[in-house]
Amino acid sequence: MPDADQTLMFAEAAESAAAVARTLATNRDTLRELARDLRATPPAVVVTCARGSSDHAATYGKYLIETFVGVPVASAAPSVASVYESVVKTPAAPLCIAISQSGRSPDLLATVAAQKAAGARVVALVNDATSPLAEAADTVVPLMAGPEKSVAATKSYITALAALALLVAEWSGDERLRAAVDTLPDRLAAAWALDWSEVVDLLVDANNLFVIGRGLGFGVAQEAALKLKETCALHAEGFSAAEVRHGPMAIVGEGFPVLAFATSDNAGDGVREAAAEFAARGARVALADARADGGSHPPALADHPAIEPILTIQSFYRMANDLSVARGLDPDAPRHLSKVTRTL
Template sequence: MTREKPGRMMADEMAEQPAVLRRILDEGAPAVRRTAGRIAARHPRFVLLTARGTSDNAALYAKYLLEVRLGKPCGMTSMSTVTAYGARPDLTDVLAVTVSQSGGSPDLVASTRAAREAGAITVAVTNNPDSPLAAVAEYQVDMLAGPEKALPATKTYTASLLTLYLFVAGLAGDDGAEARALPGLAERILARGAEVGRLAARYRFAGSMVLTSRGYGYPTAKEAALKLMETSYIPALSYSGADLLHGPLAMVDNVSPVIAIVPDGRGGEALQPVLERLRGRGADLFVVGNEGAVAGASAGFALPTAGVPEELQPVLEILPLQMLAYEVSIARGRDPDAPRALAKVTETR
């Protein structure tokens, strides 16, 4: 019997992403707008976001959107204050958004239930509308990614980003029409797999990696680091560019691989001093960004971001980095479909 090629599920799910993005825009967007409109009418005073793992990085993206677009104070929940310590904060008129692919993690369910009991307006953004999380939240938003079988989340991450973008746009009274270009651009990026495969050879024997960005690109750096760690077991540290300059830069030298996500916009502008310092230290610098940003690096992947608002670029930025994690894992003899010691649903409490 022929053994199935390692990583087949992850590869197939990465390839599904343009279709998932189209489904969200064509089928999911009206429901997302309706839900956002009902919540906006209740005028929440600030926002709390709750998530784990890949969904935590999507929630961080939503934090940037909420603070920049709506001017809403926004924080990330410390779930253990409720689930382990039994704290019961007053969340009257607070919007509590929980992001979870499976909707089955007990700590997310418990935290959302407690938030609703404490007076919050609770929303579950999940890929499983029949999940325990969806059942305890007041509102439910379906990311419509379809079943995801590979342990490394790929299509549910980009689905989360687009769904959260449409949700925040709906809170602002916007229809999110600027996202219409994303599926076609995603297809163009994913068609460049051979290019990523050649780039992956640089990191086959990497002992560690550093990833950095600023602004809307920072959640991409965190998610890419997670993908590299869970598929290839490479210790990958992610930092905001500002934080990287406050000490961690000392560990970067001319044999240290650094991946920088350079957004085409204010986040990329804010990252320029960091890139200069990295080049000054002789870092092996890999850039994901526009052609100009890539030209000044040791290697890179040029994104077709011309005309794409900076707040939507994370949906595209992560795609070559998902492919990179996949290709590095295969080159190192791993199976990215089944990382050791990992489960699809995290059973933390």
């Protein structure tokens, strides 16, 4: 097994700050122009199209768009187009946001084609700007993450979050969010330096756990759970702090591990409350609380609430890489997985 600081996952996740700087510089004018168009002709609905980590980025985008712009966002089910070959009917002036690392999955391409045939404007957030997805899009947003050879997506996921944050900052005209997006590269570098070794100690012998977040932080909780399955062979489930109370919390008891991501806003209150309730039952809770601005266990940085999840997942990626190696695994080569998943 490689040392933790010698893996591709480590090197690629460590480059997220530089990758985001490229993403912002490359796409600022494109997204500003797109935002002007969206303000002039507001879409009745936004449809997202993605799978895996990219779908978790789409969840983050859903909360951003609905919170800052007020346009409803729905996730397309790719099988509707690729398996059932159903005709898609959309409201007037729909917007389709497709998110992908490779831009080559057949069911993603079929869904985008169906949306476009129904009259949607297609915006592709894609790392491979030469891909079929990029060719099919009306607006291409190259993620500029650079080559990503580890099976585990890290910097491409973070650049997708950054691109969504920039789009919504421009679309909404929210100056505070725009300013926070501008500082993302420096803040990501600070998040990468945080010490999450106590979470490695918590999970090195674990078999199951919950990862909880809420609102703008829900998508990164989903992503963290996926990465723990993928790189650490650890059964992890991502839940909203609200949804976890509807049945799943019944299995949380003495010694059950819980990893919680709390933003500094009101949505984070629900995470803090759930974490406290689980701890009172004897669960082993690690709460990354941005409100504590580095003072929680594990530490999380305070920032704009829409930016805090991006910083938290950056800190998490370093920990997940270390945990994978500590569990005797290679995070770059998870069992039974390949870099491009060609779902039909």
